[in-house]
Amino acid sequence: MPELPEVEVVRRSLLPRIVGSRFGSVRVREARLRVRVDRSLLCRELPGRTVLDVRRRAKYLLLELDTGGLLMVHLGMTGHLGLFPATEPLRKHDHVVITVEGRGELRFNDARRFGLVQWVAPGGERSHPRLCRLGVEPLAPDFSGTLLRRLASGHRLPVKNFLMDSRRVVGIGNIYASEALWNAGVHPARPAGRLSAARWERLATAIRQVLSASIQQGGTTFRDFASADGSPGYFALHLDVYDRKGERCRRCDRTIRRRVDSGRSTYYCPGCQH
DNA sequence: CGGGCGGCCTGGAGGC
DNA sequence: TGCCTCCAGGCCGCCC
Numbered sequence: 001m002p003e004l005p006e007v008e009v010v011r012r013s014l015l016p017r018i019v020g021s022r023f024g025s026v027r028v029r030e031a032r033l034r035v036r037v038d039r040s041l042l043c044r045e046l047p048g049r050t051v052l053d054v055r056r057r058a059k060y061l062l063l064e065l066d067t068g069g070l071l072m073v074h075l076g077m078t079g080h081l082g083l084f085p086a087t088e089p090l091r092k093h094d095h096v097v098i099t100v101e102g103r104g105e106l107r108f109n110d111a112r113r114f115g116l117v118q119w120v121a122p123g124g125e126r127s128h129p130r131l132c133r134l135g136v137e138p139l140a141p142d143f144s145g146t147l148l149r150r151l152a153s154g155h156r157l158p159v160k161n162f163l164m165d166s167r168r169v170v171g172i173g174n175i176y177a178s179e180a181l182w183n184a185g186v187h188p189a190r191p192a193g194r195l196s197a198a199r200w201e202r203l204a205t206a207i208r209q210v211l212s213a214s215i216q217q218g219g220t221t222f223r224d225f226a227s228a229d230g231s232p233g234y235f236a237l238h239l240d241v242y243d244r245k246g247e248r249c250r251r252c253d254r255t256i257r258r259r260v261d262s263g264r265s266t267y268y269c270p271g272c273q274h
Numbered sequence: 275c276g277g278g279c280g281g282c283c284t285g286g287a288g289g290c
Numbered sequence: 291t292g293c294c295t296c297c298a299g300g301c302c303g304c305c306c
Binding site: 002003006034059074075076077078112114115130164166173174175176220222223225242264265 | 297298299300301302
């Protein structure tokens with residue numbers, strides 16, 4: 001579920017409500033996430049520590065503590081991270097529960113258990129295997145069509161797969177890849193290494209525009225995405241191609257198609273994406 | 275080696 | 291409000 005905008009929305013809603021607060025006890029009710037949760041490590045490192053910042057890198061949330069260590073959270077496909085009153089009953093799939101002094105409980109819930117909750121020791125961020133190979137941030141100042149074109153140079157894979165490869169560009173999943181390609185008028189199957197400079201510029205602009213617009217709308221909620229305060233996002237109302245198979249293209253009136261490549265659905269307009 | 279694809283999980287939707 | 295099948299927005303690791 002969560003791509004860059006959804007993770008960013010969670011970050012922004014969590015940040016003002018948790019910064020300056022101190023962690024209390026840690027409960028790991030289900031350790032079998034994508035990566036096994038290290039119960040004893042979390043119980044040793046978190047209690048008594050103050051949260052200084054909530055950052056985002058790619059689709060990872062990084063809660064920075066006063067020790068310099070990080071609590072790293074990935075939402076996978078169905079993960080939720082939210083702050084709840086301690087009096088509110090726990091729900092099914094609330095796998096990790098951390099008390100936050102004076103604020104309630106930070107709860108990680110993930111039905112499919114594709115997410116992860118991990119400790120990153122002080123100074124370990126730059127060398128962390130999950131963080132150190134990540135590509136460029138689409139909302140960073142150095143992101144541009146020129147940069148994308150250079151990264152794609154020589155690669156024959158379809159541009160959609162290129163956009164979803166986190167070693168090159170981070171934060172773009174299946175929804176926003178389709179949306180950005182439609183926005184830029186680029187066909188998803190075009191070989192990434194052969195796009196013109198002008199197309200890469202259009203794509204870079206479209207990516208930033210789509211991601212920013214979604215953040216403004218609170219992200220895309222299909223079933224159950226929610227920010228850290230439980231509110232849904234409204235960008236689903238603004239999707240131009242994703243999940244619109246058989247509906248009309250808002251730009252050229254042709255019928256939106258769905259195709260499946262490497263097991264993932266891609267939505268596009270045959271009329272205005274080339 | 276770059277890249278395609280199966281597998282990890284549960285739950286919701288839709289067909290019967 | 292039953293049962294079954296299919297499908298899902300991410301990522302890793304195996305394989306060619």
